[in-house]
Amino acid sequence: MDRFFSALLLLLLPSLSTSVPSDPFYFDNNIDHEDPTSGTYSQRFYQTIDHFKGPGNPIFLVFGGEGAVPPSTGLFYPYINEQLAANLSAAVLQPEHRFYGASQPAPKTNDNLKKLMTPQQALNDAANLVTSFRAQAGCATTPGEPGYCPVIAVGGSYPGFLSFSARLTHPNVFDASYAASAPVHFYAQQVDGGDYYELITKSAERSMAGCPESVSKALSDVQADLQDGDYCFDMSSQLPSGKSATISSGDWSGVGTGDDGEMWDWQTCSLLVERIGFDAGRSMFLQRDWTMEWMAEHCSKRFEVTPDPLKLANDWGFADIESTGLTRVLFTNGLNDGWAVGSVTTVSDIANAEERDLIVMNFDNGAHHSDLSHSEPGDDDTLDIQKGHADIQDLMNRWVKDIMLG
Structure with missing residues (x-):
């Protein structure tokens, strides 16, 4: 019987992290992005600019999610931090999500959480951080302009949803999105409970x-x-x-x-x-x-809060992605992952999906955002993940070139 439970645990438990321990940085972000008088808080983030060659090169913004990110964890994804960053001469920024870990905008009262602990506030945090980095790096501000630094949002699971949403809600900041195991249909209430x-x-x-x-x-x-x-x-x-x-x-x-x-x-x-x-x-x-x-x-x-399950879908329109005008998003899914039932696994129902660069890569042998593993890509990856990594790298190169052309 033990071997059956061992197999079950492998399916249900998150992968063990072998991410890269890193020294943290801190950024003064707005406590409340809807109230300019609210002041600022110190948001923890991580970065690597080892491969960044300055203006004219891209930036990956890797969203933090539902957990603290201590220095012992640091940068999440070697595939992004090393392989893609090296290939594209890119910088990597990774903010810790507000109200987790060291990133505390305010005391955790119910009134504060209702205003401040929302995906909207987290997206604004990320937009502020990457906009500040762009300015400090001397990047141009308009796609197609020499020295422009394209920004690609990245995330897996809830951060994958944030990555998708960043492109949807802040298209002038985020030029593209790589959304792995992103539970878009869960948050559009389009999934049956079983x-x-x-x-x-x-x-x-x-x-x-x-x-x-x-x-x-x-x-x-x-x-x-x-x-x-x-x-x-x-x-x-x-x-x-x-x-x-x-x-x-x-x-x-x-x-x-x-x-x-x-x-x-x-x-x-x-x-x-x-x-x-x-x-x-x-x-x-x-x-x-x-x-x-x-x-x-x-x-x-x-x-003392009432769930509002359709607010985000109604406000942002993602229950019908076709109607949003969304472009340049990669959805990846491991088909052994329970979250795949609520992720975007096909764009066949979206008119002009190919022209809009709405792309799906499904991995038959994949698990929960296993293309965004905490381990170095290598021979231990299944063949479909290895091919996926190569295809994603090609796609990112094409996107960066397209964005640079304006």
């Missing part, structure tokens, strides 16, 4: 035949044992911080623990609502229906 764990179950069966059946039986046995006894377990180490915390929280794929878990719970309780439930008829997990009623009650007790 889809996520159904795909996880299919991936488990593909990884090891019979795994889902064994997991289902094991979970049923555990449930029966717990119901037969009067047990008490200390699960506090698995809880996020804050009042009325629950292990499931707002993200039923896993919200995390401690302060990071609390902030991600806040985000998934407010604007980033994810319909992820457990359908025993479609997955190896025990039945537990996700409902908006449960979510609303949880979020009210936890943060």
